[in-house]
Amino acid sequence: MDAIVFLLPIALGLGGVFAWLFLVAVRDGQFDDLDDPPERILHDQD
Amino acid sequence: MAPRPVGPPADGRVAEPRGARAVGHCPHCGAAVEGPTDLFCCNGCEMAASIIRGAGLERYYGERTEFAPRPEVTGGGDWSSVAITSDERGLVEAHLVVDGLRCASCVWVTEKVLERTPGVEAATISYATGRATLRWDPRRVDLAALARRIAALGYHPRPLGEERAPDRGLMLRLGVAGFAAMNIMLAAASLYAGWWGSMDPRYAALFRWTNLVLATPVALWCAEPFFAGAWNGLRHRVLHMDLPIALGVAILYGQGLLATLAGQDGYLDSLAMLVALLLLGRVLESRGRHRTTEAAAALAGAVPATARRLGGLARGPAGTEGRAVEYQVVPVGELRPGDRIDIGAGEELAADGLVVEGSGQVRMALVTGEAAPVLVAPGDRVVAGTLLADGALTVQVEAVGRETVVQRMAAQLKAAQDRGMAPSAADRIAPWFTAMTLLIASLTFAYWWQARGSEVAVTRMVAVLVVACPCALALAQPLAAAAGLGAAARRGLLLRSADALLRLGQADRIALDKTGTVTAGALVVIHASDADLRIAAGLERYSSHPIARAITTEAVRRGIPLPQATEIREIPGEGISGRVDDDRWELRSAGPGQVALCRTGAPETGPTAMIGLGDASRGDAPATVARLEDLGLSVTLLTGDHRDVARAIGREAGITEVVARHDPAAKARWIAETRDAGHRVVFVGDGLNDGPALAEADIGIAMAEGAASSLLVADGIISRRSLAPVVAGIHASRAAARMIRSSQHRALVYNALAVTAAAAGLVNPLVAAVLMPLSSGLVIWNAARVEGLVAGEGSWTL
Known part of the structure; x- marks a missing residue:
């Protein structure tokens, strides 16, 4: 049971890494425009 | 019609008026053209195609799903006032809007043409909004040149208005x-599981402190918009929905903090969940709103102008006298009454003034709403913002900037709009709700204090305040309204606010402007025989006059191949002549609304045919009017035009009630009187002259092609060339209202039950953690049904 003392912070840390990645993506502007990229992928061949 | 972009039409509907004449097709826009090979139909198409080939983008013609638009020769416009940012490498960046993009291939070819222009580093254009971001080297190319290149392809670049x-x-x-909400559940679930077994106090403490660590940023940072909203409301003496939410969050966190310090379970898990759900509601709401403000900003970007001022002194080197010049290009801001300015064909007037020299036809649609150009001569007054279709004028400036007719009208409209701000429906129940909660909380405290002592009383009172947090109630309106706004926007109606959406569905009368609303607002050919139209189109093929555009567009629409004309001579303001099929023809204006086509020279001369021009009702107008009446709205045609013209258009569109000869002020008065009689009125219009009526109506909706200032005062914008989006908007409004009512009822019932249970002492952190997200979940599910309800009303909208 004592393993929880280590596992809990590890679990939170892993979750935190993904939360941080999300924040980076938001700051990067990846969520500013959700309508265009799906159109764009059809045409960006060169 | 299904898109059929490559090769000639296969269905044989092409009109061939004189037996077997070889027919080709314009390789750019697909219009039929007489001749054995695929000749270009006009200069514009040839130019556009040569730009595309020059950039090595022939692949566009194979991939596109729609024909390209026929490029229109437009004035250069002025790009000097567009905000430009530069970076450390010396490159600059600017944003503008490109109109007329029809398909993804249009976006692709425009981007690539720009990117392959020497000096351009990057060009991206949004298909959804037409917003373009350009980055280029200012030493090699300038913005005006890039804008001209976009225009040459047949799309319309415009400066972007104010945007956020x-x-x-x-x-x-x-x-x-x-x-935080997801991870806090991990710890909280363990704690609750411990209630039925035994949990080592060390682990319980670990979980509680984990909860506190996760909940602290949520309460102190994530919930900040609610605190800010509540504080703002208090400062302006308005109680709105943020106040009970902020109160709830503060109490939840305070209780959780004290409970953790005291070694007890708190409500921190509920707190994180609630804040996450409320923020989700906010994000969805602001996305819906942002789309509308962005569209309005893009449309309202008025073209900043420079003017050619006659005479004066050019700036010489410092300290020296300048030399006299013929004219000087100056920013509009430097013009003064009394200055004389020159205006060429295709240019916008920069100031109000008196024509002193020259003549030409001015398109006054912005001010009068009339589509046909008006001939002006010395002595006539002209207004800033209108466009000189042909000819050349010298104008003595009488008013500039804010003093111009257009600007004064826009300012009045803006003032009228700012007065009419109303609180939303959800905010109106907030004070009542807050008072009720505080009252029950104090009653609970009083009762338990005298029955069981202060400790029990505090616990129960906190439980009441916690479960009374109006999360579901606060989510009900924004979520359903965001879904409704989205449903309307996908069908072509952009509404400015949730409130506007909800008011739209309550309307029982709708007044439609004539020009530009029920009608297309552009000059079109009303009657002409195919043979006459063919000759006229041949003469007008290479001209850019509005009448020429109307005639060639109609010929292309009817599938009449454009003939080759020779010896073309165009006399501005009078007409055009040339040789078609070995005969000399002349096309000249013959009074309002028609042009005469004559054969000149031997053997006989005389008017042979009249071509009628005017404004026809939109194709989908009758269907839309019928749908509106089915929805219980009475439809009125409200126009400044003559009774007979209005009646004729009314008949075409199926509108029986016609109110004619109402000027802008009378239109607004008519709407005010109808409102006073107890009706809720929607007004749909387009021109600057519709502004007062748009502001006066319960809901004012502007057509996107209309005047910029009318877009600013309107509650909604129709982004398609059609009236049908109004019907979709009413469906969306009613669906959203239904779901909001249903959600609010459920939330109130939930709150009443939960508060009663809490006052009776039946609520603990576990019960709260299950109940509160459950009620919010019901609200979210209700909001998700809005799109389905709107779609269920039929997919007849274009």
């Missing part, structure tokens, strides 16, 4: 709150 960056703060807060 998307709100990333809310998204960041949602990310943090979502992370």
Whole structure:
């Protein structure tokens, strides 16, 4: 049971890494425009 | 009609008026053209195609799903006042809007043409909004040249109006709150599981402190918009929905903090969940709103102008006298009454003034709403913002900037709009709700204090305040309204606010402007025989006059191949002549609304045919009017035009009630009187002259092609060339209202039950953690049904 003392912070840390990645993506502007990229992928061949 | 972009039409509907004459097709726009090979139909198409080939982008013609638009020769416009930012490498960046993009291939070819222009580093265009971001080297190319290149392809670049960056703060807060809410459940579930077994106090403490660590940023940072909203409301003496939410969050966190310090379970898990859900509602709401403000900003970007001022002194080197010049290009801001300015064909007038020299036809649609150009001569007054279709004028300036007719009208409209701000429906129940909660909380405290002592009383009172947090109630309106706004926007109606959406569905009368609303607002051919039209189109093929555009467009629409004309001579303001099929023809204006086509020279001369021009009702107008009446709205045609013209258009569109000869002020008065009689009125219009009526109506809706200032005062914008989006908007409004009512009823019932249970002492952190997200979940599910309800009303809208 004592393993929880280590596992809990590890679990939170892993979750935190993904939360941080999300924040980076938001700051990067990846969520500013959700309508265009799906159109764009059809045409960006060169 | 199904798109059929490559090769000639296969269905044989092409009119061939004189037996077997070889027919080709314009390789750019697909219009039929007489001749054995595929000749270009006009200079514009040839130019556009040569730009595309020059950039090595022939692939566009194979991939496109729609024919290209026929490029229109437009004035250069002025790009000097567009905001430009530069970076450390000396490159500059600017944003503008490109209109007329029809398909993804249009976006692709425009981007590539720009990117392959020497000096351009990057060009991206949004398909959804037409917003273009350009980065280039100012030493090699300038913005005006890039804009001309876009225009030459047949698309219309415009400067972007005022715009706001998307709100990333809310998204960041949602990310943090979502992370905390999910992880806090991990610890909280363990704690609750411990209630039925035995849990070592060390682990219980570990979980509680984990909860506190996760909940602290949620309460102190993520929930900040609610605190700010509540504080703002208090400062302006308005109680709105943020206040009970802020109160709830503060109490939840305070209780959780004290409970953790005292070694007891708190409500921190509920707190994180609630804040995450509320933020989700906010994000969805602001995305819907942002789309509308962005569209309005893009449309309202008035073209900043320079003017050619006659005479004066050019700036010489410092300290020296300048030399006299013929004219000087100056910013509009430097013009003064009394100056004389020159205006060429295709240019916009920069100031109000008196024509002193020259003549030409001016398109006054912005001010009068009339589509046909008006001939002006010395002695006539002209207004800033209108366009000189042909000819050349010298104008003595009488008013500039804010003093011009257009600007004065826009300012009045803006003032009228600012007065009419109303609180939303959800905010109106907030004071009542807050008072009720506080009252029950104090009654609970009083009762338990005298029955069981202060400790029990405090616990129960806190439980009441916790479960009374109006999360579901606060989510009900924004979520359903965001879904409704989205449903309307996908069908072509952009509404400015949730409130506007909800008011739209309550309307029982709708007044439609004639020109530009029920009708297309552009000059079109009303009657002409195919043979006459063919000759006229041949003469007008290479001209850019509005009448020429109307005639060639109609010929292309009817599938009449454009003939080759020779010896073309165009006399501005009078007409055009040339040789078609070995005969000499002349096309000249013959009074309002028609042009005469004559064969000149031997053997006989005389008027042979009249071509009628005017404004016809939109194709989908009758269907839309019928749908509106089915929805219980009575439809009125409200116009400044003559009774007979209005009646004729009314008959075409199926509108029986016609109110004619109402000037802008009378239109607004008519709407005010109808409102006083107890009706809720929607007004749909387009021109600057419709502004007062748009502002006066319960809901004013402007057509996107209309005047910029009418877009600013309107509650909604129709982004398609059609009236049908109004019907879709009413469906969306009614669906959203139904779901909001249903959600609010459920939330109130839930709150009443939960508060009663809490006052009786039946609520603990576990019960709260299950109940509160459940009620919010019901609200979210209701909001998700809005799109389905709107779609169920039929997919007849275009």
